[in-house]
Amino acid sequence: MSHEDAVENLYQQLTLFVRRSRDLGNDIHPELSLVSYTVLSVVVATPDARAADVASVLGLDKSTVSRHIDALLRARLLRRGDEQPGRRGYILNLTPLGRHHLDLAASRVRSRLASWLADWDESEIENFTGLFVRFNESIG
Amino acid sequence: MSHEDAVENLYQQLTLFVRRSRDLGNDIHPELSLVSYTVLSVVVATPDARAADVASVLGLDKSTVSRHIDALLRARLLRRGDEQPGRRGYILNLTPLGRHHLDLAASRVRSRLASWLADWDESEIENFTGLFVRFNESIG
DNA sequence: CCTTAGAGTTGCGCAATGCAACCATGAGGA
DNA sequence: TCCTCATGGTTGCATTGCGCAACTCTAAGG
16 A cells, blocks of 8 residues: 555545544533533643633633633633632632533443443553554644 | 553544644645535435435435535535436435546545555555444444 | 733634535435 | 425524734833
């Protein structure tokens, strides 16, 4: 197989997966949209995250992030921390409710994923993951 | 590493890729949106494709597909074939212009992908692809 | 102080989508 | 043959997610 054919075949698989991932994203949680879920994840993963940090990580406009965060604040899934000296903006934290919803959504996604991978060996999953890590690094 | 950890790590890679794939989709072609590109691909790949078939394959509402196809018809990238006896609806075909644009977009995507994979061996790509095939089959 | 840069909000418009109501037509039974 | 209905397609309406631009507010640094 030529290099071009190999690339072509991989491309088919990538597009197939991206298309299907949309469906997956839609039944994460009835009350937590995919974007909201992602925002909460970033807040958890980023120490002292502010809205601008979330926007930067997700590659979204700050206005978009502002509106999502506003919704999450009103839903009591997120709260603003007290300001810290030497910084501007608000530091975001998950409320216990927010953490609960995030955990719930995450567990749904993972159980779904686990059921798909039920007949895979750990070594195969690790192999696939390892190649995926390298691929994502190649992209970035 | 436990099975759960393995699934978790793969999940991280999948979400990372899906997020980045959106950026990728946006510079496919100035005149051909990601969805239009996908519609054209489906028309090419599906013998005697009609709008309803495209909607079915892509999992989109027929109204959505109708509007995309309308745009592609107006842009002269797609045309309706003559009706065939025993069937309803319009059979879609690419115009030479449509095929040209599709090829152009495809070559852009693939060259982008190829540049990312420049330092991969064929065997590694094939390995990755093979695992991806199995993964997509597990999903479907 | 005063200027400036960064964080956040909001008004506006756009693109994509789904739902529902609608029209047109072929299929198939009465 | 004719009537009913299922299917394909279009369009109106609402929703969502997004970006740009203009704006406010506040801290940083002269």
